[in-house]
Amino acid sequence: MTDEPAEDGELESSRAALVAGLDVPALVERAEQLLLGGPRLFTRAQVAERAGMDAERATALWRALGFAQVGDDEVVFTQRDVDTLEAVRAIEQSGVADDELIATMTRILGQTFSRLASGQGQLLVSMLAQHPEHLESEESVLAVLGTLLPLIEQVHEFVWRRQFVAFFNRVATYATSDALASTLVPMAVGFADMSGFTALTRRATEAELGTLLEAFEATTTDVVSAHHGRIVKTIGDEVLFVADTPSRAAEIALDLLERSRADERLPALRIGLASGPVVSRLGDVYGSTVNIASRLTSLSRPGWVLVDRVVAESLAGDGRYQLTARRPESVRGFHHLRQWRLRRASASEPPARRRGRPRGRR
Template sequence: MSTPSGDQPATEPAPSGEPGGDGRAGYESVESLLLGPRTWTRSEVAHLAGVGTEHAARIWRALGFPAVADEDPAFTDADVEALRAGERLIHAGVITAESETMMARALAHHLSRLAEWQVHTLASQITAEGGDRAEESVLTLLPELELLQRHVWRRHLAAHAARTLPREDKPDGGGEDTRSSQAKGAGAFPVLRRAVGFTDMVGYTRMTRGLDGPELARMIDRFEELTTSVIAEGRGRVVKTIGDEVLFVADTADDAAGIALEIASRTEADPALPRLRTGLAHGAVLNRFGDVYGSTVNTAARLTALARPGTTLVDTELAAELAHLADYTLKALRPVSVRGYKRLRPVLLRPAVERRG
């Protein structure tokens, strides 16, 4: 969804300072190939899409783009079609007028990061070639990027559908068991029972002072490679990475515990990484545009901050879920007072003695 703006008149500056001069020719060439010619003002694009100008401006701001002057023909036919697509989703009952803005914001959050990485990856090649050869590169590479993005997106759609939608091969219809009240209707966000985990690098701030850019990039890449691999193998899902830590969820406490202990084991055997620590909690989680919210998430974060290097702390609810399983040993620790919790009761999670031996 790509649309227009209001508020403070301003025009979006063209990128400059890139290799190959001021970058203007390369930028205009790439933009034209991606979006088509700029034709419409913000009031015209709203009229053509059949929406109000303030509505269009709100979506444009949610996408993270700067305001555009009233008389500036800054928008394309693709912007009109994107606005119309949003309206069709509203009329179909898939989203509401209110959640359309939230959806635009979520799309922008994830896709802008992807776009930034892709442009940096391709920029040196495109600007070095210049002119017609630059356009040829864009025309050649863009379909390949789109193919990869579409395939990965569809793969994730299929994976989430398998967990969420009813299945014919199960007597009860299958699908997610929310075990919690859940809002109904278009644009509703489910509240599910999940295991939530944070894993972070111990001493990250101190370590980064002595690393140059390439060294820091290698360490972060190794951290993300190890954690995301273990989470995927353990049937979990990475929610996001936040600097030196990763937030993940799993359907069961058993899955989350297995992930945490495997991360600790592999890190201990990897000299390229600092020690990691993990906090896990189990309970109700609000799932909103791929992110998770609620006290369960907060508890997992507090437990991570309390954990010693190489260890995993869990809350009492997750410990209760694991108590009957022979794969783990659990040791209740003294209650502690942390921000937001007067008596947080951490439980130390370890693999069973036979596994450790």
């Protein structure tokens, strides 16, 4: 279904980025037709009727996608809206998904693509601003869009299919009848947090802050992917990642520390790891294991990795690591949370010292 205009702040930054002399509203209107495959032709009732769908149902899907309510007489829909509603009807008629599942799927698409479109739109405006030769006329801008958009769409589809394959490969690792019926999935969970970020934001320029966040996201994405992990989400100065084993999570955490030390753009990181059953829902993770990893991150010092009992016991016999037990602490939701500092083992360190098996409860 059609997209909504950019928010006021995004519009202002976009206009400021374009050189004077371009008729930005006219350019946006022409770009809209390029993106949507044609002009706006239908009202809300008309698009629902053409798709053979109840008007209230179509409106509910529109809202689930995160788009604003439109008036009954507003002509805002295109033929692609009709085609998309027909596709949703076909999914409904397949008998595989009920109304609740379709609403959930629609909501995920809306939230995901809203963030994706905002980020890519800002990057595209920046790219154009850096190449003024493409801003000489509306035609030159549209020529760039006409070249890039099909390529971006192709990459979107490829990445989505690859990520779908990766998801089913992960499912296959615990695909028993009991496991598939359960919402609990065993995994290792980690949080990586930039220490001193709040103070940095007070004295950093907008450009410096952008460079910092780009360096953090690029580093975490590279390291987590390299060790077969998955980034669940990035929340400002913190990233939440998961891995299928404690050892992979440990490698992610230690590599992140090493990469941050080597990158002068990044402050020291604080990392917490926990392992156990996790509620995995709609790409996100929940539960006690996630909460423990978060609490350990808050207890960690800059340049440290703290792990819970399950991770510590899993790594205790591995000569690559050194585990140092620390005093348990009471944190929100957990009384006497046990913790171990994780480091790479020193080649000169006696094996007995680095192989002590941690004991005790969380």
